[in-house]
Amino acid sequence: MPFPARIDVHQHLVPPVWAKTLAALGLDSGGWPIPHWSPESAVAMMDQQQIATGVLSVTAPGVHLGDEAxxxxxxxxxxxxxxxxxxxxPGRFGHFASIPLPDVDAAAAEAVHALDHLHADGVVLMSNSRGRYLGDPDFEPLWAELDRRSANVFLHPAQPPMDLLPGTPAxxxxxVFDTTRSALDLVLKGVMHRYPNVRVILSHGGGFLPYAAYRFAGLTSTAVDRERSAEDILRDLKRFYFDTALTASPSxxxxxxxxxxxxxxxxxxxxPFAPHEAGSYYNHFLETYPHFAAGQAEAVNRNNAELLFPRLAR
Structure with a gap:
């Protein structure tokens, strides 16, 4: 095995009740079909892809589908x-809990229940909650609750509040666009500064945030908010964690x-929303990347996740 057995922080589950609810409402994941999933099929995939543990989450559109109850x-x-x-x-799975934003009171209550009683490894938030982005001032009670618990937050993209590109699923x-938009909103609204104990993981390498971070920092400090320096913006942008899903490419x-x-x-x-063949495609780039520093490949594949999820450390 060329790498230590991986910890996969971006792996999905498809609870039957969730799949049935989506089907009854005629919904999918931004024009992407809901695949078959079972714990057995997940373990089989992980064994093939050198993954020891998958931290599971429900993907977009999440659990708030329009009706609060x-x-x-x-x-x-x-x-x-x-x-x-x-x-x-035991040992093969972790779990990010789903919470019903934009109902902030219910979301905070479910986060507390999931973290304190179900022992979830964190919570998953969609990049926007029915068109409202995560820096919305109404969401402050949720961020405060998560900060008190030093929670891991997995930020997964959702369809942005606009029409799809014709013929192109979200x-x-x-x-990629909505992940970037949501992350920038969290920084510009000060959430990443006010809640330093929360660890936010951005899906898919943060969209195009790493590529455009200095654009965001330079323009904010010179044209949008002169009270904040470029270094202030970069410091908050660099607080994010990033996963490599569909992102471990040469560019x-x-x-x-x-x-x-x-x-x-x-x-x-x-x-399983990205098929097995996609995993192999990006794993090849990760495994053959020629510019890792000493120990960096092992850190990306496993060791960095052990610091966020100590119970998964072996």
């Missing part, structure tokens, strides 16, 4: 299902590694 019930059902999967397969293009990986703070790049697969 339904969202609360669906979040609880999904989180209890994920907790059972973790309990039934995961192909819009998800994206150098930018990601050049921008991210040491220890802030984590392995991700995006399975």
């Amino acid at each position: 339904q969202a609360r019930d669906l979040a609880r059902a999904v989180d209890e299902y994920g907790a059972e999967v973790v309990k039934d397969t 995961p192909l293009a819009d998800y 994206a990986l150098p930018a990601l590694l050049a921008f991210a703070e040491p220890g802030h790049v984590l392995y991700g697969s995006d399975w």
Whole structure:
């Protein structure tokens, strides 16, 4: 095995109750079909891709589908299902809990329940919650609750509040854009500065944030908010963690590694929404990348995640 067994922080589960609810409402994931999933198929994939543990999350559109009472019930059902999967397969799975934003009171209550009682490894937030971005001032009580618990937050992209590019499902293009948009919103609204104990993991290498970070910093400090220096903006942008799902490529990986703070790049697969063949395609680039510093490949594949999820350390 060329690398230590990986910890995959971007792996999805498809709880039956969630899949049935989406089907009943005629929904999918931004024009992307909902695939079949089972713990057994996940373990089989992980064994083939040298993944020891997958930290599972529900993908877009999340659990708030328009009705607040339904969202609360669906979040609880999904989180209890994920907790059972973790309990039934020790060591192979972790779990990010789903919470029903934009209902902020219910979201905070579900986060507390999931973290304190279901022992979730963190929470997953969609990049926007029914068109509202995560720096929304109404969401402050949730961030305060997560900060008190030094929570891991996995930020997964969702379809932005605009029409799809004709013939193009959201995961192909819009998800990259919305991840970037959401991360910048968190920095410009001061969330990353006010809540230093929260660890936010951005999907897919942070969209194009590493590539454009100095653009964001320079323009903000000179044309948008002169009270904040470029260094202030960069400091908050560099607080993010990043996963490699669909991003470990010859063009994206150098930018990601050049921008991210040491220890802030984590392995991700995006399975099963990204098929097995996609995992192999990006793993090849990761495994043959010629410019890793000593120990950096092992850190990306496993060691950095062990620091965020101590219970997964072997």
